[in-house]
Amino acid sequence: MLSEDCAYCGNLTDMPFHCSYCKDPFCSEHRLPEDHRCVKLRQIRSEKFGERKVIRDGGKGKTNILKRIFGKF
Numbered sequence: 001m002l003s004e005d006c007a008y009c010g011n012l013t014d015m016p017f018h019c020s021y022c023k024d025p026f027c028s029e030h031r032l033p034e035d036h037r038c039v040k041l042r043q044i045r046s047e048k049f050g051e052r053k054v055i056r057d058g059g060k061g062k063t064n065i066l067k068r069i070f071g072k073f
């Protein structure tokens with residue numbers, strides 16, 4: 001059996017989960033990127049939110065985005 005220490009809390013885990021992003025072993029409690037403060041979390045989030053949109057709008061779109069957000073609420 002491959003038992004490993006959780007890279008976050010250090011607990012010895014008989015069936016470690018390996019984060020598909022940082023490849024580190026984690027216990028069942030810390031297997032999610034959010035739960036072990038994954039080093040790739042920023043990357044994951046930017047992928048989810050679609051960084052392309054921000055880049056496409058460019059620098060001059062910044063105030064427009066704020067107006068759009070605050071205008072809605």
Ligand SMILES: [Zn+2]
Pocket residue numbers: 006007008009010011026027028029030
């Ligand atoms: Zn853990």
Ligand SMILES: [Zn+2]
Pocket residue numbers: 019020021022023024033036037038039040
């Ligand atoms: Zn991770």
